[in-house]
Amino acid sequence: EVQLVESGGGLVQPGGSLRLSCAASGFPVSSNYMGWVRQAPGKGLEWVSVIYSGGRTYYAASVKGRFTISRDNSKSTLYLQMSSLRLEDTAVYYCAREGSGSSWAGMYYFDYWGQGTLVTVSS
Amino acid sequence: QSVLTQPPSASGTPGQRVTISCSGSSSNIGSNTVNWYQQLPGTAPKLLIHSNNQRPSGVPERFSGSKFGTSGSLAISGLQSEDEADYYCATWDDSRNGPVFGGGTKLTVL
Numbered sequence: 665e666v667q668l669v670e671s672g673g674g675l676v677q678p679g680g681s682l683r684l685s686c687a688a689s690g691f692p693v694s695s696n697y698m699g700w701v702r703q704a705p706g707k708g709l710e711w712v713s714v715i716y717s718g719g720r721t722y723y724a725a726s727v728k729g730r731f732t733i734s735r736d737n738s739k740s741t742l743y744l745q746m747s748s749l750r751l752e753d754t755a756v757y758y759c760a761r762e763g764s765g766s767s768w769a770g771m772y773y774f775d776y777w778g779q780g781t782l783v784t785v786s787s
Numbered sequence: 788q789s790v791l792t793q794p795p796s797a798s799g800t801p802g803q804r805v806t807i808s809c810s811g812s813s814s815n816i817g818s819n820t821v822n823w824y825q826q827l828p829g830t831a832p833k834l835l836i837h838s839n840n841q842r843p844s845g846v847p848e849r850f851s852g853s854k855f856g857t858s859g860s861l862a863i864s865g866l867q868s869e870d871e872a873d874y875y876c877a878t879w880d881d882s883r884n885g886p887v888f889g890g891g892t893k894l895t896v897l
Contacts, residue, residue: 699886701832708789708891709824709832709875722884758831764838770819770879772886773837780831 666690666776668759673781680749680785686742686759686778694737697762697772700744702755703780712757713744727753749785756780790815791876791889798895799866807892809859809876815887819879821859823852826873826891835874836861863894871896 672684684700699714713723713733721733732745742759763775792810799805809821820839824832834843836852839859851862859876876889 701886701888709877709888711886711888714885724883724885763834769884770881771838772879773820773822773834773877774824774832774886775834775837775843777831777833 666761668761668776668778670757670759670778670781673757673783675784675786676749677787678749678751678785681745681747682749682783684744684746684757684759684781684783686744688740688742688759688761691761692737693735693740693742696765698735698742699760699762699774700733700742700757701760701774701777702753702757702783704752704755707755710755715742746783749783751785754783754785756782789890790880790883790887791878793874793876793889793892795890796893796895798897799863800897801866801868803866804862804864805866805894806863807861807874807876807894809861809889811857811859811878811887813857814882815857815878815880816854816859817857818881821852821854822877823850823859823861824875824877826875828872832875866896868896870894 667689669687700712730748758780759778760774761776764771823836825835826832839854840852880887
């Protein structure tokens with residue numbers, strides 16, 4: 665059974681750093697495109713970052729240069745290192761797995777999501 | 788401001804059919820497939836429709852999707868009270884090299 669479990673959220677001051685983890689089970693994290701999606705309180709979903717099975721990474725403009733996505737295949741865990749945090753980064757952060765298995769990104773969709781971890785940036 | 792445009796709200800009575808629209812552009816919906824997610828209050832999003840009109844295992848046939856040009860649409864027939872949730876459309880955006888989402892539509896079952 666596929667499961668994604670996030671951890672690492674919490675309260676951090678503006679300008680601070682935090683590392684989120686997403687423990688995956690039921691599939692090898694290295695074989696799938698994986699992503700982070702966030703949801704600010706009362707708002708919609710916003711893509712944050714993705715990592716391809718081959719290791720390529722991409723970031724939303726709002727976090728580029730501040731966030732780093734990575735994975736540890738041996739631990740089957742996805743990470744999101746967040747630095748220079750801003751008030752507007754406050755959100756529930758979800759990790760998600762791509763489900764199509766397609767070589768064409770235009771077909772990508774997230775078939776499994778974690779339960780989310782709350783990051784609050786406040787002084 | 789979300790890249791894809793959805794109506795903020797929709798409503799219907801039990802048994803009715805409702806549709807939710809999703810408007811994009813040539814760099815996203817126009818050249819890629821549309822997906823829909825359902826988010827019940829306090830829970831993570833759940834995949835509802837992928838590849839424009841494909842239902843994952845376990846999703847009732849009442850839910851259907853379509854795409855035409857740079858727009859997508861989600862239809863829910865035989866509306867039930869448990870369908871009350873937020874619905875998000877999503878697709879790949881070629882100019883952003885990543886997925887984009889609609890702002891979400893809150894469905895109320897009257």
